[in-house]
Amino acid sequence: MKGTQLGELEEIVLLVVANLYDNAYGLLIKLEIEEKCNRSITISTVHNVLQRLADKGFLDSRYSDPTPERGGKRKLLFTVTKSGQQALEKSRDIRATLWSGIPKVAFDK
């Protein structure tokens, strides 16, 4: 079924949202990705991915209270859902299996 696979960027965003627990909103996610992953990403891309993840059911969203530093605009806060958590775990397991299957000689040189 489409939607159970996680793209690389989707996975990172999902992980960052989990990291930022309860304070994950667009701009902060962008800044966090730029700091932690050392890559630049535009705000529109972040929103795009968040929306995609929400459509897949991996994220829940709700509006915060209005905040003065944003010109009185509310933040759209994201939290990882149960199925989001499962998708992350599945992805980690696949990687772990693949890592453990690498023969020692392969990386020796």
Added chain:
Amino acid sequence: MNPSPPKYITYWLSRLCEPELWEAIEGDLYELFLLQVHKKGLAYARRNYFWNAIAFLRYQRLQKKSNSKTQHNMSLLKNYLKISWRDMYKNSTFSMINLIGLISGMTIFLLILQYVLFETSFDTFHTDSGRTYRVINDRYQNGVSVQKGMITYPTISRLMKQDIPEIDVHTRMTYNRRTYLQHEGETRLIDRLLVADEHFLSFFDFPLVMGDPKTALDGPYEMVLTESYARLLAGEDDPYSLIGKSVTMYGSPTQVTAIAKDPPANSHLQFGVLVSYKSFVAAAGEDADNSMTWSDFYHYVKLKDGVTPNAITDKLIEFGKRHFKEGEVSGAEEKFSLQPLLEARLDNSLEYEIGEVTDGRVVWLMLTIGIFILVIAWINYINLSTSRAIQRAKEVGIRKAIGGNRDQLIRQFVVETAMINTIALVISLLCVLLLQPHFNTLTGLQLDLGILLTTSIMSLPSWLFLLLTLVICILVVAIYPSLLTSRFTTQEMLKGSYSTKSEIVWLRKALVVFQFSVAVMLIGGVLAVNDQINYMLNKDLGIDINKTLIVYGPTSYNYDSTLVNSIDRYKNELAGLSGVDRVTATTRPAGNQMGRVFQVRTLEDPELNNLTANIINADHEYAEVFGLDILAGRDLEIYDHNPNGNLVNTLLINEASAELLGFASLEEAVNTRLNFFGKDWTIIGVVNDFHQMSLHQKIEPLFILPFYMSNQSFALNISGNPDQLLPAIREIFLKHYPGNHFDYYFLKDRFQSNYQAEFRLAEISQVFTLLSILVATLGLYGLVMITMMRKTKEISIRKVLGANLQELLFALNKDFVILIMIAALIGSFAGFFTLEKWREGFAYAADFKVSTLIIASTSLFFICLLTVGFHIGKVTRNNPSESLRNE
């Protein structure tokens, strides 16, 4: 205050985005913006904000939303188009009136635009055209302007470069209209020879096909051929083989150093052969390089970047004073000024012009006519669509009732207007393609629509500019009626009181008045131009050129003491032919610009000095051949000539000279003595004033000097059939001057070619004026139709009550008649002032006839009356009971 991001982009995005998500996006964008203001400054942050916002266009939610909206709009658009189409189809008369008007307007406008774009594109292909100038040399004597022209002394641009630091580079040139060139035993006539200095090829952008522009005109006996002249000399097959070869020019072997591309059609400088300036100096002597009195040379300069010619006006005046010492050097006060290269083509007011120039006012006049016709067509559209809206009141009412808002009503109008304009545009493009060959014959130019791609208007490509203008015009034309219409309530529209609202009635009246004022102006203009042409062709020139054949003299012989005898022998043999009445040799047959002498003084009155007169060198039969009257004294006789030019000391003057020299009567002038050319002369007779030049120019003081020259033409007074005479004349010419090129023209034709611009204006304006009247009349016809539709009932009731046809015609015509009369009045006034302006270009203009404007007004008046009457007549003949029952 907090720094703010660009608002418009936020607003724009917010309209496209789902509102529930928008708040989060806007907040994020704003927070990011604040962050960047803090880190990198406001300007960067604003820029960044813009791009970040733009990036949201890919946002999926956004696209989903806008999709649904576009679909909605698309379906409405389809509906608009369908309704517009049905409406057009149903009211085919109005649609045809609109279409015919728009198609003629657009076709004419596009044709005229090609012409205007071509004329204004002159010399723009030079890279530095914006800072290139032509040197103009004006001459004054005793404070009076005696010459305003291009020719000046060979030293000028070099001295300017030395004296005035703002001048960057310069080049100088001169030209020979007819020069012969010998190649492989054949003599060729070169009619476009330009003598150009070593800077010429790098100064202008005339690219070379072969050869080095830096050295091609560097030394003496070097020349550059254009491709077409190279083909002429060496044949089609191998024109480039001429490079490095030598041809004979000015009697000396001259090497072909380069082949140049032919100058583009939109270059005011046209040449077939370029000869190095040093060759000219070698042939004509050092004077050609450093004379301060020999004025036959043309200079072009480039100013340094950012310098305007105004900034050096004073320096140029100072320059003239310093080098020419108020007339002591050359006999006249010399004033120099600069003319922008880009203005050269459209200014034909300068004397001794080197380039191909034309009357710029004619070009702008054409453009105005083109725009007027298009505007008349659009006015038809506005008038008909506002008036007709009443018939569509139900449609509009229903649209409003089911929730169509004002925006949508306006959109409906815009779509409709855009549709009909697009149809008209497509058809008129086809018409342009069809009419192109005829138009090209009319203008004598090679024009096509491609010019829209290669030129630019206000730094936009022409086609884009046109398209934008068209879009704006469509919006204006569509929005005005739609705003008016949508302002009224549904009720008003349904009741029909809408179309009699004073605002609309006034607008309609004003527009009709405008249309017909323009039409009166155009008709008046056409009549006046024709008047002027008739005047110019029929005016007594004071000189008889009707039966004059001019045969060019030989070139390959030099002046010596036997010249007079040899010319006389040739002349006598020509005059011996039956059908040739008389022959004279002269340097300047009528129609040619004459040379001037500047330091004339009379021996009687020492106060009268430094006078200017034109010079014609001619033999003693000149006055007889050209039918001049000797008003006082005697004609030139054969004994006035002398093979030794220094001993010639008699002359004829014209009436204007007698006035200039201050003689009370013409008799008094005879036998008085003058001094010029460094010696004394005696006036032996006075001839009548005659027009040497076209009627654009004033008759100036003139001296006729009895010189035989080596570069003369022969004027033959013929009474026989030219076709039979020419072979005999040619035979005699070749017998006397073997190896020379025989060439001739008819003086009358050549003289009248001076009026080319007027002929062209007359022809084009006639056709286009007719069309503009047609378009305006069509519009009026449509308007009358609409009015009559509303008045059918009124007419029928009037008829039932016993009104006869005449009374009806009067009652219904009244409104239109008043409008046309106002239009005639306004048009006549406007026409009068425009024509006065145009007539300033002629030293001799036909008298202004008030009848011109009266004829224009009344003819238009009757056309309108016919149009209106025709339709009213149709309606009034109907059986009243029919229309009353129908209602």
